[in-house]
Amino acid sequence: MKRSGSLYILIAVVLAVGAIIFLAVGGLGDNLVYYWSPSELRAHYDAPTGQNEDPLNRAVVRLGGEVKPGSIVRGDGASDLSFVVTDGKQEVVVHSTAVPPQMFREGIGVVVEGVLASDGDFRSERIMVKHDNEYKAPTNGEKPAYAPANGTM
Amino acid sequence: MDGMIQGGWEWVAAAWGISLTVFATYAVLLHLRIRHERRREENR
Amino acid sequence: MSAPQRRIAPEHWFGVAGLILLAVGSYLGLVEAPPERYMGEVGRILYIHVPTAWIGLLALTAAGVFAGLYLVQRRPRWDDLLTGCVEVGVILTAMLLIQGSIWARPTWGVFWTWDPRLTTAAILLLSFIGVLALRAFVEDPQRRARWTAVATLVAVLDIPIVYFSVKWWRTLHQDFSSPETVAGAMHWPLRINAFALLALAIWLILRRARLSRQRRSARATAPPATSTLVAGD
Known part of the structure; x- marks a missing residue:
C-alpha cells in the first residue's frame, strides 16, 4: 500500500524532471542555433x-x-x-x-x-x-596583448 | 587601446577569491554541522 | 559527557593534501606560468576554472554511480556518499559559473550569454539544487534515499550534454582544451590544481557522509518520543 503510493509520486517526479530537461535541451538541439553565419x-x-x-x-x-x-x-x-x-x-x-x-x-x-x-x-x-581553445605564452620578447593599465571597465 | 573592455589581475583575484571563499564557507558550515551533531550525541 | 581524546579523522588527510596541492598549483599558475598571449594576465583564470569544471562534473558523475548502487543494494552508506557528492558538486558547479562569468566579461565582453555550454551548465546546477530541495522535503529516511537516487539519475543525464555541448552545437564557449592546444608551461598548474580540487572534494564528500552517519545513529538510539526532533539528514 505505502510502497505503491510512493511509487506514483516517484514516477511523477521522474516525469517532471525529465520533461524539464527534455524541453530545455531538446529545444536547444533542434531549434535554437546560437548564431547564424x-x-x-x-x-x-x-x-x-x-x-x-x-x-x-x-x-x-x-x-x-x-x-x-x-x-x-x-x-x-x-x-x-x-x-x-x-x-x-x-x-x-x-x-x-x-x-x-x-x-x-x-x-x-x-x-x-x-x-x-x-x-x-x-x-x-x-x-x-x-576565444579559441589555444592557450599560448607570448612569443620571445613580445609583450602580452594587455598590460594592466587604467581600464575602461 | 582606448575603447576596449580591459581586464587584468583584478579579475584573476576575483575569480580565485570568490571561488575559495565559497568553498571555504561550505567546509566551515559542514564542520559546524558535524560538531553540532556530535555535541548533541554526547549530551544525550 | 567528557569528550574522549579524538584521533584526527582519516578524511582530513585528503584536506591537508588538497590544500598543499592547491597552494603549489596556484603558485605555479599565478606566478611561474607566463601570461596568455592574447588574454594577458586574466588568462590565468584557466588554472582554477578548468580544474573546477573537471572535478565538479566528476563529483556529480560519482553521485550518479552512488545513486545506482543505492537503488540496487539499498545500503545507507551509498545514500551518505551520494549526498556528499551532490552537495560538493553543487558547490563546485556554482563556483564554475561564477569564475566563468568573471572570465567572460573582460575576454568575451559579457558576463553571461545563453550559449549552449552556459545554458546546459546552468541547467545542471539547477537540477542538482532541485535534488537537494527534494531531499529536504522527505522525512522518511528510506523514501528520501530512494527519491534522491532516482532524481539524481535523471539529473546526471545533463552531464554528457554539458560536456559535449561545445562539440554538438555552435557556442561562444571554446572547444575542449587539450595538451596540444595548451602551451607546455601551462600544463602543470592545471594538473596540480585538478588533483588539489579532487582531494578537497573527496575530503568534503567524506565529511558530509560522516554527518549523515552521525544523524542516522542519533535516530537509531533516540527514544521514539524525541525521534521527530532528529528529522532531517
Whole structure:
C-alpha cells in the first residue's frame, strides 16, 4: 500500500524532471542555433518570402563569423565602430555602438547581437569575442596583448 | 587601446577569491554541522 | 559527557593534501606560468576554472554511480556518499559559473550569454539544487534515499550534454582544451590544481557522509518520543 503510493509520486517526479530537461535541451538541439553565419543570415533575409521584408519585423539575432582583416573602422566616439564579419563566402557590414573587449582584433571570431537593417548592414549593441581553445605564452620578447593599465571597465 | 573592455589581475583575484571563499564557507558550515551533531550525541 | 581524546579523522588527510596541492598549483599558475598571449594576465583564470569544471562534473558523475548502487543494494552508506557528492558538486558547479562569468566579461565582453555550454551548465546546477530541495522535503529516511537516487539519475543525464555541448552545437564557449592546444608551461598548474580540487572534494564528500552517519545513529538510539526532533539528514 505505502510502497505503491510512493511509487506514483516517484514516477511523477521522474516525469517532471525529465520533461524539464527534455524541453530545455531538446529545444536547444533542434531549434535554437546560437548564431547564424553571414551566409545563413543573407539566405534568410534575401529569400523572397515577403515575410521578412519589413525591417520592423526583423528579430534580434546573433551573427557569428570572423572579423575581416583591414575592415575595422573606428569613429569619433570610443564605442563608434564598424567592421565586416565574414564566413569566407558572404560578408556583412556591422555597425556597433558597443565597447568591444580587449581581444577584439582583425581576424578573430566574433558573435554580434542585433538586427539586419533594411540597408543590408547589421546594427549591433553587443559584441562578443570568441576565444579559441589555444592557450599560448607570448612569443620571445613580445609583450602580452594587455598590460594592466587604467581600464575602461 | 582606448575603447576596449580591459581586464587584468583584478579579475584573476576575483575569480580565485570568490571561488575559495565559497568553498571555504561550505567546509566551515559542514564542520559546524558535524560538531553540532556530535555535541548533541554526547549530551544525550 | 567528557569528550574522549579524538584521533584526527582519516578524511582530513585528503584536506591537508588538497590544500598543499592547491597552494603549489596556484603558485605555479599565478606566478611561474607566463601570461596568455592574447588574454594577458586574466588568462590565468584557466588554472582554477578548468580544474573546477573537471572535478565538479566528476563529483556529480560519482553521485550518479552512488545513486545506482543505492537503488540496487539499498545500503545507507551509498545514500551518505551520494549526498556528499551532490552537495560538493553543487558547490563546485556554482563556483564554475561564477569564475566563468568573471572570465567572460573582460575576454568575451559579457558576463553571461545563453550559449549552449552556459545554458546546459546552468541547467545542471539547477537540477542538482532541485535534488537537494527534494531531499529536504522527505522525512522518511528510506523514501528520501530512494527519491534522491532516482532524481539524481535523471539529473546526471545533463552531464554528457554539458560536456559535449561545445562539440554538438555552435557556442561562444571554446572547444575542449587539450595538451596540444595548451602551451607546455601551462600544463602543470592545471594538473596540480585538478588533483588539489579532487582531494578537497573527496575530503568534503567524506565529511558530509560522516554527518549523515552521525544523524542516522542519533535516530537509531533516540527514544521514539524525541525521534521527530532528529528529522532531517
